[in-house]
Amino acid sequence: MRLTHIFLFTLFACSLAAQPVTDTLQTNVLQPADMQADFRYFRRLLEETHPGLYRYTPKPVMQAKLDSLAGTLTKPMPFYDFFRTIESLVADIRCAHTHALPAKNWESLFNSHWKTFPLFMFPIQNHSYILFNGTANETIKPGFELLRINGHSMEAIRQRLFRYHWDDGYIQTSKQAVMQGQLFALFYYWFMEQPDVFHLTLRKLTGDTIQVDVPAQPFTTSLRFYKKNPVNKQMIGWYGKNAKHPWRLSFPNDMPRTALLRLDSFGGEGAKNSDEAVVLFRAFMDKAMRQLAKKGIRNLIVDLNNNPGGWDSQGIELFSYLMKSDSAAAYYERQYSVTDSSEFIQFSDLSEQDRKNVKNELIPESDGTFTLKQGDVGRGPRRYLPKPNRFRGQVYIFMNGRSASTASEFLAVAHANRVGVFLGEESGGAYEGGNGGSFIHLELPHSKIYVGSPLLYYHNAVGEVTKKGRGTMPDYALDITIDDVLNHTNSRLDFVKKLILEN
Incomplete structure (x- = not known):
């Protein structure tokens, strides 16, 4: 797709000047009327513009799910609980290009506001290993396996975080990204807990287990110790530089x-x-x-x-x-949209000229969808x-x-x-194709949760697919x-x- 939402960051791209402050979202309590208004707004965005909303879930089932979630918003709710409600819906769409984030400026908050997990983890075959130690503690070395955090087994943590990760169809390998690096720190903070200290059980390279406490801290602090802690020297030399x-x-x-x-x-x-x-x-x-x-x-x-x-x-x-x-x-069998005129298009990444030209680029079909023109060949598919x-x-x-x-x-x-x-x-x-092309990004009016969704349904030219929702x-x-x-x-x-x- 033309754009993609990637949250596996470059290690040394962040400024180290930010000072930690409080996460005000932790104390933000949302009222039922505001949550219901935000949910209706997000639902309308999905129903009007998301081409793959019913790709893996039949429309009656998805509509029932939406109705059920709307019915839970009847009492005041802490911000992060409402965010998890929105994120669970996003995950259930099974689209790797649909997402929700707590705030539009989430990167700045991660760098300086949110106190998150300080170790850079690397997943291998359902095991979680330390790659970089973001603390001053020289006991914790790269290659140590993380077994438990605050009494939670890594398997329990893995299943919890997998529940909220956005992926195509039924692919599990893509979910492993949530167990790595900064993305693990973020998802643990959003969907597990927000402690001041992490009580860890680790397995050393010798096979012995140890108990260690590490502080929750902003990412800029962890990044500083990635560079300073001597236990990281070899790993930084090998993996800390970008081509x-x-x-x-x-x-x-x-x-x-x-x-x-x-x-x-x-x-x-x-x-x-x-x-x-x-x-x-x-x-x-x-x-x-x-x-x-x-x-x-x-x-x-x-x-x-x-x-x-x-x-x-x-x-x-x-x-x-x-x-x-x-x-x-052929490369694509077909690309299509479910709208050529929704008011939400104003929030898309299309240029002003492209927005004015939308109707000229889309061919109306009898089923209410709109096929993207394939250059001079019209409906396509274009052949290369x-x-x-x-x-x-x-x-x-x-x-x-x-x-x-x-x-x-x-x-x-x-x-x-x-x-x-x-x-x-x-x-x-997904082997058969995903959703993407151009994207809509906007803040929900009251909670300011930042959501994104695609405008085009992609059908790859791969013939009959026997296992829908799986990758190559x-x-x-x-x-x-x-x-x-x-x-x-x-x-x-x-x-x-x-x-x-x-x-």
Whole structure:
């Protein structure tokens, strides 16, 4: 999708100057009339504009759920209880591009107001390991496994947080994101509890268990200790830096005629629109194709692990550089909206010119929906020719539950067209497609909860889908290991190297 809502932050992107203050939302009590008004407003937004509101839940069932939730708003309620009510509804839509946040300025509040969990956690196979220690306590080291927080087992915490995370369909791998890093700190604060101290049970690298207390603190304080605490030095050296460019092509020394293409995102590198995104990505890929040809590369590994998406057009471009067939192929079967005139469109990310042109871009259908025009072909689907300079060798594609949005669309279409071998875990977006394109963002009038929802329903050109609401499945299921993290190794890449040699 063109935009995506990602809350896995860059470690060192936040200012360290903010001073902690009180979270006033903790003492905010909402009155029934205000909550009911906000709920009606949000419900109308969903019913008028959300194209996937009934994608996984039949309309009568969803309407009954909405009625039931509305009936619970009869007594004064603490702010965070009402927020959890809204968030539970969001999660039940089963759309990775629909969200609710406590406030529009949530990032500033997280940095300086909210006192949250100070350790950066990393989930592996339903275990939670410490990657960075955000306290002054040097007893807690990277690689320690977190077993309990304030008497809550990690399994109980996991199930609670999973309940509120927004994901496509029935995909579980994408929910693992909520157990990592800053997102874990946020979700624990929003949906578990807001203590001043965390009583932890940890398993050391030796296997012994220890009890440790750590303070709840603003993220800026934790970030400061990520850098200062000497126990983090090695992990920061390996994982605390960001690549200068999101797209990189490399040639492993121990793998003859093999290249590795890493795509951190389809973010466009500064592109302001889809056309600019295409120009930038095409320039990168054309250069990459020349390098592959010059070096006689026969095997290309495409790494889309943790790629959150971005511009649709860049995903389509990547597909056209890897297609096996000489014939043109469709990428989307159909994209459609359920409105061409809702007043909520004024809150969308569409430009003023695009808003005025909405009716010209949408084709009315007999069922009340509106098909997005596919360029000159009208209803579509538009078909894309393979690039003349495309890569014609063997392709291996890495993916995981955080390969989402545009990345998951590419994975689905590439899988359906047998572009290569898929490795890792189930992708984070539904194989048949999700919802996205452009988005509406607004504050609910009274509570000021900040919500976002998509305007387009995506139907990927992947043929008949037998398991609706599931992601692209790997040909080889591969997991990262804690040894990989602690030793800075890559067992998944080693597997692919072996696979290439065998083939």
